[in-house]
Amino acid sequence: MYKPIIISDKNLKSVKLKKIITRIFKFSRLNKPNIILVVGGDGFMLQTLKKYKKKSKLFYGINSGNYGFLMNKFSKKQLIKNIDKSKMIHISPLEMKVITKNKTRKILAINEVSILRQSRQAANLSIKNKSNYLMRRLVADGVLVSTPAGSTAYNLSVHGPILSLNSKKISVAPISPFRPRRWSGKIVSDKSKIIITNLNYLKRPVSAVADNIEVRNAKKITISVQNKIKFNLLYDKNKSLQKKIKLEQLIKETS
Numbered sequence: 596m597y598k599p600i601i602i603s604d605k606n607l608k609s610v611k612l613k614k615i616i617t618r619i620f621k622f623s624r625l626n627k628p629n630i631i632l633v634v635g636g637d638g639f640m641l642q643t644l645k646k647y648k649k650k651s652k653l654f655y656g657i658n659s660g661n662y663g664f665l666m667n668k669f670s671k672k673q674l675i676k677n678i679d680k681s682k683m684i685h686i687s688p689l690e691m692k693v694i695t696k697n698k699t700r701k702i703l704a705i706n707e708v709s710i711l712r713q714s715r716q717a718a719n720l721s722i723k724n725k726s727n728y729l730m731r732r733l734v735a736d737g738v739l740v741s742t743p744a745g746s747t748a749y750n751l752s753v754h755g756p757i758l759s760l761n762s763k764k765i766s767v768a769p770i771s772p773f774r775p776r777r778w779s780g781k782i783v784s785d786k787s788k789i790i791i792t793n794l795n796y797l798k799r800p801v802s803a804v805a806d807n808i809e810v811r812n813a814k815k816i817t818i819s820v821q822n823k824i825k826f827n828l829l830y831d832k833n834k835s836l837q838k839k840i841k842l843e844q845l846i847k848e849t850s
Contacts, residue, residue: 596624599655599678602643604635609659612669616657619674626679629653630829636660637748641705641806644826645688648703655681655829664747667831681829684760686744687785688824691805692817704805705826706745708818709770710791711737711802713811717773718801719794724787729767730778732794736771737801738780740789740818756782765789765820789818 598620603613613634630653633643640656647654655678658666670677689704712718718737722730741750743758746766751757755768767789768780783789793801796814803813 734774
């Protein structure tokens, strides 16, 4: 029998919930080893996954935030049973490589990479998949590249497509496009290498954001799926991430 590691966000609700869960595991154990219980919201889960990316662990999220798309609902009576019967899914992150005037940075993104204008002027961007242009010149507030796991988050808000977890696809969606106004983006293979270049970085600066980590004054951004990295997430038996995504698809189709 195994005892999990319990990690919580620092807000009052998460800390209180962690104390309750800690008391439960004073007298109980799990059948599954190597589990990290993550108490917080989606943002805290994303931070925790990246922090422990080099360790082969199972992550079970317990929601103390708002929507908690990556999390499970807390049940004091059913917690042990829910974790023991939970189902595992694997997700791979994007890697964002950003070139600025002075440096190059690489950052992982589990949900999405968003390229956003920094000033009152719209961004001028070119978008390639390897050597092929997806868009030679996009004038817009920005562009967003999303994984299937992140396709129901910011991507959905900018009218990007919802992708199933096993689709082996990523979404490239414009943010408030001005020219061409009707370009709706592109769904591409997870083997793609998306290259976004700021065509006027001096006059129209942009920032590149991997989930919640921002790099300002980006000149060139390269984005690809890191299939060698697998995050192992646990979900309650009847509330898997796949089912949450399908539910969002139904809501989108009927709204």
